[in-house]
Amino acid sequence: MTDRERAGDLRLIGLTMRYGPTVALDDVSLHIRAGSFTAVVGPSGCGKSTLLRVLSGLEAPSGGEVEIDGRSVTGQGAGERRVAMVFQDYALYPHMTVAGNISFGLRLQARHGRRNGPSRQQIDQRVHEVAELLGLGALLRRKPGQLSGGQRQRVALGRAIVRRPSVLLLDEPLSALDAQLRADARAELLRLHREIGATVVLVTHDQHEALSMATELVVLRDGRVVQGGTPQELYERPSTEFVATFVGAPAMNLCPDTGGGRLGWRPAEGRLLTPGEEPEGFVAEGVTDVCAYTGSGQDVLCRSPAGDFVLQQREGDRWLTPGEMLRVSVPEHRLHRFDEAGQRRAD
Numbered sequence: 001m002t003d004r005e006r007a008g009d010l011r012l013i014g015l016t017m018r019y020g021p022t023v024a025l026d027d028v029s030l031h032i033r034a035g036s037f038t039a040v041v042g043p044s045g046c047g048k049s050t051l052l053r054v055l056s057g058l059e060a061p062s063g064g065e066v067e068i069d070g071r072s073v074t075g076q077g078a079g080e081r082r083v084a085m086v087f088q089d090y091a092l093y094p095h096m097t098v099a100g101n102i103s104f105g106l107r108l109q110a111r112h113g114r115r116n117g118p119s120r121q122q123i124d125q126r127v128h129e130v131a132e133l134l135g136l137g138a139l140l141r142r143k144p145g146q147l148s149g150g151q152r153q154r155v156a157l158g159r160a161i162v163r164r165p166s167v168l169l170l171d172e173p174l175s176a177l178d179a180q181l182r183a184d185a186r187a188e189l190l191r192l193h194r195e196i197g198a199t200v201v202l203v204t205h206d207q208h209e210a211l212s213m214a215t216e217l218v219v220l221r222d223g224r225v226v227q228g229g230t231p232q233e234l235y236e237r238p239s240t241e242f243v244a245t246f247v248g249a250p251a252m253n254l255c256p257d258t259g260g261g262r263l264g265w266r267p268a269e270g271r272l273l274t275p276g277e278e279p280e281g282f283v284a285e286g287v288t289d290v291c292a293y294t295g296s297g298q299d300v301l302c303r304s305p306a307g308d309f310v311l312q313q314r315e316g317d318r319w320l321t322p323g324e325m326l327r328v329s330v331p332e333h334r335l336h337r338f339d340e341a342g343q344r345r346a347d
């Protein structure tokens with residue numbers, strides 16, 4: 001494999017991060033392949049941001065190693081790694097123009113790097129390339145205060161990619177945007193990832209974002225990796241009850257299993273049975289309580305002594321109203337079984 005092909009290959013080996021008594025990262029080992037788009041998800045406080053700060057070099061870990069392209073960078077600071085990070089609040093310099101914000105890091109490099117730093121002409125050229133890539137060409141002379149939220153977010157991305165990082169770390173960069181802008185920004189990020197070819201690691205609270213954008217998904221809990229794999233692997237074969245309920249929205253339904261442990265099924269896998277219909281597979285019975293219209297369907301919360309559940313009705317299914325008794329069947333091969341400890345049972 002050539003160096004160029006490997007650029008941006010990340011290995012985390014037994015990473016630990018302690019803040020006093022708090023263990024933010026607990027023996028995290030991960031391989032993030034060059035060019036992948038990895039989303040890191042997990043409950044609040046599980047260590048997602050800490051992981052990014054350690055990867056970026058902003059903080060040194062308490063233990064373990066970070067390798068980029070096969071070389072240890074654990075002792076290196078942020079400036080020495082070809083890693084760029086975009087934060088949630090992306091704090092642009094308010095008094096600088098868009099061009100000034102994007103070129104800031106390069107200008108610093110030029111000033112301190114002397115002969116190794118980029119020339120003025122090279123800086124201009126790179127800023128224009130990046131502006132072109134992000135559709136900011138017409139806005140280069142504006143100040144951040146004269147931009148929309150989505151445009152500011154693109155400037156923050158521009159500032160990060162102008163130095164051609166091989167790794168781009170994104171800490172909830174889309175969370176300040178409203179729903180429509182977020183959808184556009186997601187599509188833009190995917191296009192950007194394709195064009196710059198950098199390894200992207202994205203921290204997000206948004207299930208949909210993680211599932212739809214990432215080529216790899218990593219679930220953290222209490223500073224530990226619970227499961228990593230493709231979004232499809234984690235959705236279809238969650239290794240624990242925790243991953244099963246954390247990945248996918250609405251969350252997987254769980255109820256006691258006859259043989260002990262718990263049985264799970266996705267709200268979209270349930271099919272409403274007509275009265276008298278002979279069921280196949282598992283059957284859940286309940287009374288509809290909350291029927292939420294979602295545009296493309298209906299999310300129906302049902303109450304049941306065996307455990308409340310959610311049924312996702314789609315266009316063409318019968319629309320439900322509160323207070324209806326219903327029976328739902330789920331095919332056997334769509335059931336997930338977990339033991340008492342919450343571990344997936346062998347199928």
Ligand SMILES: Nc1ncnc2c1ncn2[C@@H]1O[C@H](COP(=O)(O)OP(=O)(O)OP(=O)(O)O)[C@@H](O)[C@H]1O
Pocket residue numbers: 019022023024042043044045046047048049050051
């Ligand atoms: N500088 C710090 N000093 C002390 N404790 C910290 C520091 N940074 C993080 N922590 C603690 O480490 C743990 C992990 O924090 P981190 O910010 O990485 O979680 P997170 O998963 O990003 O959370 P969120 O989703 O809420 O942003 C938390 O318990 C947090 O309180």
